[in-house]
Amino acid sequence: DNINPRARQAAIIGYYTGLRPFEICAVQAGDINHENLYRVRIAKSRKRATTRRIAIPGVLSAHIINAGFTPMNRNTVGTCFERFRKQYPEYAGLRMETFRHNFSNMMRLAGVPRDTVDIHQGRITNVQDRNYNSDDPMFAVNVMRPWIAAVFDGADRAKFALVRQ
Secondary structure, three states: OOOOHHHHHHHHHHHHHOOOHHHHHOOOHHHEEOOOOEEOOOOOOOOOOOOOOEEOOHHHHHHHHHHOOOOOOHHHHHHHHHHHHHHOHHHOOOOHHHHHHHHHHHHHHOOOOHHHHHHHOOOOOHHHHHHOOOOOOOHHHHHHHHHHHHHHHOOOHHHHOOOOO
């Protein structure tokens, strides 16, 4: 197993959260609330720094607790993914963005409404913002919690484990 630990961690976080690549690499150990299973301090963009919270599955929390946390750098992680793709041509299409799209597809296949996935992934439009209680910092966590638990932590998680294109 010659995968860089930072790239492995980035892939695991990306798979279980659907975060953007730069959001994944910005995760710090203290950003994860293991007791209540959510992640805080996600800056949506470098230009417009906003903080939001998302639900995370227990399996991700357990992995980070058991494996430890390694600070990540987007350039290092990107280089590791590039090396991995060269070494394993069958994964030539694998990019950090792949995890975000895969997460979205898994949630949609599990029956999660599109606007709920959008709220979790930080794609809130002005209409959605007016329709939902955006003043509640835990709204995205609470609306996704049952879905995250069912897909990743529940007994039926195997049927949602992989989305192939």
